[in-house]
Amino acid sequence: MAEIHINGLGFQYPGSRAFAMAVSELHVMAGECVAIVGPSGSGKTTLLSLVAGTLLPDSGEIRVGQTLINQLGETARRRFRIRDIGQVFQAFELLEYLDVTENILLGPIIDSAVNEQLRERAAALLSSVGLEDKAHTKPARLSHGERQRVAVCRAMLNRPGLILADEPTGNLDQANKQNVVDLLIKQARDNGSTLMMVTHDHSLLGSFERVIDFEELTGASA
Amino acid sequence: MRGALFLGWRYLAHHRFKTAVLLSAVTLMIFLPAATRLLVADSALALTARADHTPLLIGAKGSQLELVLNALYFHAERPPEITSQLLEEVRETGLATAIPLNTRFQARGAPIVGTSLDYFSFRGLDLAAGRMMGLLGECVIGANVARSQNVGVGDSLVSSPETVFDLAGVYPLKMNIAGVLEPSGSADDDAVFVDVRTTWVIQGLGHGHQDLEKAGAGNAVLTRNEKAITANASLVQYNEITADNVREFHFHGDTSGFPLSAVIAVPNDAKSSTLLRGRFQNGDIDGQLVLPRTVLGNLLETVFTVQNYVILGLVMLSLATIAVITLVFLLSQQLRHGEFQTLKRMGASRGFVSTLVASELGFVFLGSLLLAAALTWGARNYATEFLLSFMTL
Amino acid sequence: MKKILIILLMASLMACTDKAPDNQDASDTQTRPVVVTSNYPLYFFASQIAGDQIDVRFPSIDGDPAMWVPDGDDLAMLQGADLLILNGAGYESWLAFTSLQGDNILDTTATVETMLLPIEEATVHQHGPQGEHSHEGTAFTTWLDPKLATEQARTILQGLSNLKPDQSGLFNANFTALEQGLYELDRSLARAFAALDGQPVIYSHPVYQYLQRRYNINGRSLHWEPDVEPGTRDWIDLGNLVRQHPAKLMIWEGEPTVSVREKLTQMGVRSVVFSPAGNQPGEGDYFEIMNDNIAEFMALF
Numbered sequence: 072m073a074e075i076h077i078n079g080l081g082f083q084y085p086g087s088r089a090f091a092m093a094v095s096e097l098h099v100m101a102g103e104c105v106a107i108v109g110p111s112g113s114g115k116t117t118l119l120s121l122v123a124g125t126l127l128p129d130s131g132e133i134r135v136g137q138t139l140i141n142q143l144g145e146t147a148r149r150r151f152r153i154r155d156i157g158q159v160f161q162a163f164e165l166l167e168y169l170d171v172t173e174n175i176l177l178g179p180i181i182d183s184a185v186n187e188q189l190r191e192r193a194a195a196l197l198s199s200v201g202l203e204d205k206a207h208t209k210p211a212r213l214s215h216g217e218r219q220r221v222a223v224c225r226a227m228l229n230r231p232g233l234i235l236a237d238e239p240t241g242n243l244d245q246a247n248k249q250n251v252v253d254l255l256i257k258q259a260r261d262n263g264s265t266l267m268m269v270t271h272d273h274s275l276l277g278s279f280e281r282v283i284d285f286e287e288l289t290g291a292s293a
Numbered sequence: 294m295r296g297a298l299f300l301g302w303r304y305l306a307h308h309r310f311k312t313a314v315l316l317s318a319v320t321l322m323i324f325l326p327a328a329t330r331l332l333v334a335d336s337a338l339a340l341t342a343r344a345d346h347t348p349l350l351i352g353a354k355g356s357q358l359e360l361v362l363n364a365l366y367f368h369a370e371r372p373p374e375i376t377s378q379l380l381e382e383v384r385e386t387g388l389a390t391a392i393p394l395n396t397r398f399q400a401r402g403a404p405i406v407g408t409s410l411d412y413f414s415f416r417g418l419d420l421a422a423g424r425m426m427g428l429l430g431e432c433v434i435g436a437n438v439a440r441s442q443n444v445g446v447g448d449s450l451v452s453s454p455e456t457v458f459d460l461a462g463v464y465p466l467k468m469n470i471a472g473v474l475e476p477s478g479s480a481d482d483d484a485v486f487v488d489v490r491t492t493w494v495i496q497g498l499g500h501g502h503q504d505l506e507k508a509g510a511g512n513a514v515l516t517r518n519e520k521a522i523t524a525n526a527s528l529v530q531y532n533e534i535t536a537d538n539v540r541e542f543h544f545h546g547d548t549s550g551f552p553l554s555a556v557i558a559v560p561n562d563a564k565s566s567t568l569l570r571g572r573f574q575n576g577d578i579d580g581q582l583v584l585p586r587t588v589l590g591n592l593l594e595t596v597f598t599v600q601n602y603v604i605l606g607l608v609m610l611s612l613a614t615i616a617v618i619t620l621v622f623l624l625s626q627q628l629r630h631g632e633f634q635t636l637k638r639m640g641a642s643r644g645f646v647s648t649l650v651a652s653e654l655g656f657v658f659l660g661s662l663l664l665a666a667a668l669t670w671g672a673r674n675y676a677t678e679f680l681l682s683f684m685t686l
Numbered sequence: 687m688k689k690i691l692i693i694l695l696m697a698s699l700m701a702c703t704d705k706a707p708d709n710q711d712a713s714d715t716q717t718r719p720v721v722v723t724s725n726y727p728l729y730f731f732a733s734q735i736a737g738d739q740i741d742v743r744f745p746s747i748d749g750d751p752a753m754w755v756p757d758g759d760d761l762a763m764l765q766g767a768d769l770l771i772l773n774g775a776g777y778e779s780w781l782a783f784t785s786l787q788g789d790n791i792l793d794t795t796a797t798v799e800t801m802l803l804p805i806e807e808a809t810v811h812q813h814g815p816q817g818e819h820s821h822e823g824t825a826f827t828t829w830l831d832p833k834l835a836t837e838q839a840r841t842i843l844q845g846l847s848n849l850k851p852d853q854s855g856l857f858n859a860n861f862t863a864l865e866q867g868l869y870e871l872d873r874s875l876a877r878a879f880a881a882l883d884g885q886p887v888i889y890s891h892p893v894y895q896y897l898q899r900r901y902n903i904n905g906r907s908l909h910w911e912p913d914v915e916p917g918t919r920d921w922i923d924l925g926n927l928v929r930q931h932p933a934k935l936m937i938w939e940g941e942p943t944v945s946v947r948e949k950l951t952q953m954g955v956r957s958v959v960f961s962p963a964g965n966q967p968g969e970g971d972y973f974e975i976m977n978d979n980i981a982e983f984m985a986l987f
Contacts, residue, residue, distance in 0.1 A: 120638075123638070125637070125638055145642070146642070149641070149642060150640065152639060152640035153639065153640035158638065160635070160638070162631075164635040166635070168303050168304045168306070168308070169303055173303070178639055178640065179296075180299060181296050181636065181639055181641045182640070183294070209307075409785065409788065410765065410787045411787065411788060414787075424765075425785065427756065427761030427762075427784055427785055428756075428784060428785075429782075429783035429784070429785075488785040490783075534783070536755045536757065539755055540753075540755065540779070540783075542783060543782075
């Protein structure tokens with residue numbers, strides 16, 4: 072379980088005066104399932120990237136658990152992404168040339184840390200989402216819903232304290248959207264993980280404990 | 294970096310067609326120039342080895358190259374003939390061992406080489422089965438002839454007529470196989486060896502028929518007196534020489550005028566070689582004497598020049614191929630931008646992605662190198678023999 | 687330790703394979719040069735000269751060695767010989783249709799070429815547009831003249847000495863003994879044929895040319911075989927011959943049939959066998975056969 076604190080966050084894409092983001096304060100309790108809702112292109116993905124350590128803020132601090140992300144070096148931030156958090160992306164972002172099990176193990180593959188324990192964990196996760204018979208199937212042969220379930224398994228492999236989900240239902244039909252959201256929340260709760268999901272789809276907000284308006288958060292509506 | 298290598302390998306394995314095309318292109322880029330150079334070098338070595346081992350060659354005046362190719366490789370292009378008289382003249386000098394060659398005829402596409410037993414010890418040819426030819430009409434065949442025509446000791450081969458319409462001229466002689474030679478990796482593997490007198494029988498200069506002096510020959514006798522018997526056209530001539538009829542075979546005319554293609558002269562020593570060459574240069578012996586090594590050396594110079602142009606062409610082609618592969622590769626990287634972004638977001642470093650890309654290139658290059666090495670090995674072991682077989686066409 | 691034992695084992699195995707096989711010893715035939723002769727007299731001469739220093743061989747031939755057609759085993763023996771001793775003078779008609787190595791052939795009549803006799807009664811046959819062709823030849827039973835035989839033996843001596851120079855002393859001594867034997871044979875034959883005193887004789891077969899010349903025998907030849915009954919034509923030819931050449935003696939190369947002998951006797955022609963000894967005898971050697979020939983001849987006088 073990881074608690075998230077963001078204070079005085081300021082970020083601007085280099086060379087872009089058009090986009091700047093500021094978050095004066097954001098606190099997510101450990102184990103909380105939070106949805107951040109806002110229009111497309113408002114910067115929700117950027118926020119998640121900052122929390123994940125993919126981007127560095129220009130000012131302010133981001134604390135995940137005991138770790139001050141903005142003060143970590145690049146290597147430490149990469150390790151943080153592989154070992155401490157799980158990420159689910161809108162476009163699934165499975166590698167076409169790896170099978171389902173290898174996609175789930177992508178983090179450890181990058182880290183050259185694949186072991187038998189992790190393989191068993193991957194198999195168990197697949198089983199929990201009803202895809203045990205697709206263990207060696209390539210993503211091209213899966214439906215969109217199945218791919219996103221695999222992505223969720225990938226995110227959950229290391230029992231992360233924090234799950235960051237960026238528009239995970241963006242490419243799904245209505246039935247699958249709710250299924251994926253329910254799956255994410257169930258996995259988070261079963262694992263004791265904090266879940267931060269950004270979305271522009273208001274129909275999914277009912278499942279979350281707290282909904283944060285992104286424009287209010289960043290003062291953009293002002 | 295193990296992870297990067299793993300991903301690189303899986304990427305290539307997934308895109309089989311693209312990988313195969315890349316592999317093929319790079320393999321050919323490496324293999325073609327290498328193989329060209331090696332094959333030419335190996336063929337040149339094989340050619341010169343045989344020429345080196347043939348000190349002096351004697352034939353009719355004319356094309357030296359034709360003489361050498363026919364005598365060393367039994368090439369189908371025949372030089373003008375010499376007579377057996379020249380063989381005797383060389384023997385009488387006492388300066389060299391003279392080995393006759395008559396390569397006019399063929400048996401099912403294999404050249405029939407009329408020679409003497411000295412040829413086998415000269416070429417270091419050993420028997421794999423049977424024995425050396427002993428009786429007129431017997432033959433000893435090269436290893437490839439035995440294999441390709443599925444014949445062995447105790448079987449037979451029939452000499453081929455030179456043209457369909459010349460059946461009354463060249464004698465289709467059934468030759469019994471006395472022995473099969475061990476493979477030698479030379480033109481000898483593809484030849485049928487007979488005593489030179491057997492080739493004269495094939496040519497019709499000698500023949501065998503029923504004994505006209507015997508009582509049963511009555512119908513074949515046209516006239517008979519105390520000194521001479523004249524036969525008529527019903528005389529039965531034999532087309533196979535056996536132990537039973539070999540005594541009936543004979544030659545008509547002076548055998549010193551009978552034809553040969555060439556004579557291999559193995560001089561007793563360096564001085565003898567010089568003396569023998571002098572005899573030909575002075576015109577004491579009519580004919581031409583050549584050094585096969587020199588003749589082939591001139592030919593090989595031309596071959597090497599052509600080889601260099603071929604390799605230059607291949608190198609230019611390789612450069613163009615590299616340019617195309619680079620372009621394809623860069624385009625591919627652009628298309629994989631999203632994949633690389635995913636990896637970075639998942640925690641991969643820039644170095645990881647570079648290693649991934651480099652490993653794909655590395656695998657293709659390594660695979661191509663191995664394939665090219667295997668192809669080159671195969672070419673060296675089999676193609677050289679195949680190329681040299683063109684010398685006997 | 688284990689490695690040392692393995693190395694020792696391998697070394698001992700290698701030493702074992704270097705050992706000569708059990709069926710060979712230092713003085714076995716495989717270390718002696720092999721010499722093959724084309725008829726029995728040459729075999730006898732070569733054996734007398736070489737002693738046990740050289741493996742002298744004569745093929746097992748059925749019938750007249752001059753008409754021999756070697757088989758596969760014979761050809762292998764001829765081709766594998768270190769030296770091939772030939773009579774020459776056209777004796778080895780099989781040379782015309784066999785393939786042999788050129789550098790190991792010894793022609794024992796090469797040095798006496800000027801003393802060879804032509805065969806006068808050769809039949810010619812012709813066919814086709816090429817016209818007449820002759821098969822003339824040379825008489826080849828040279829060993830029946832002890833003088834020529836001595837020269838043949840001398841050539842053999844030279845050949846064997848070249849083959850095994852370290853034994854030339856022995857060969858020379860053996861040759862001297864053989865030469866003496868041939869000299870005495872010559873004298874015995876001269877005494878025997880002197881009894882004819884110019885009387886005409888008939889030979890069953892034209893194989894006595896050199897005997898005739900050496901001992902001034904007045905002879906004419908038929909073409910009869912000892913084991914073949916002559917036909918009517920043959921008897922007529924004999925009758926015609928006897929009228930021109932009133933012989934009372936026919937010299938046979940082998941024992942004629944009883945009926946032929948009797949018929950000849952009725953014609954007033956006695957038969958005597960003088961074996962040319964061209965082939966390996968059942969018993970006895972060359973000198974013994976010649977002496978038997980002389981004894982049988984002398985018994986008529």
